[in-house]
Amino acid sequence: MYFEELGMPLAPASLIASILLVAALALALLRIVKGPTPFDRVVALDLIGGICLCIIVLFAIHFDQQVLLDAAFVIAIVSFIGTVAFARYLGKGGDQ
């Protein structure tokens, strides 16, 4: 219902991009479930942060609102800090 309002080139591109991003989220979540070590789970979590940034940018283009790009910036900062904190905690001998 939303996709026809975008016009010819953007409507199928937005649909294909959203399908691909949801498939990527599902694959990264599968690696979080079956990862043998905690480090695999941290890498998959970092990738999920990147995919969330991609989805927010897709929303910004889709609903034509520039304000969502600031939310993407905040997501990038928080994802980086979380990844580094996980690496420090696991490297110092935390949860094996």
Added chain:
Amino acid sequence: MSWIVAILLVLGAFFAFVAALGVIRFPDFYTRMHAATKAGAFGACLLLLGAALHFGSTRAIITVALIIVFFYLTTPVAAQTIAQAAYRRGVTLWPKNGHDELAEDEAE
């Protein structure tokens, strides 16, 4: 212009999907880290370039440039930090990987 934005959207989403596929399919932790960080950052930056071309305003272009610079500065740092922590905790390499250069450097 709209066609360029559409092509950038599909390409960026495709590279993010390739990153997730690499995280699933690779046999080793280090190769998974490689695929996730590099391809994921590239796909996100393609999508951000598409957003900057779509809006075209000064504020959107400045925000997108900030995000791209920050992403390209912090993604290798995070990847190297996780890999160093995993190596210190003794995560094994893939057996077909050849030789371990870091162990040879620390043995000298």
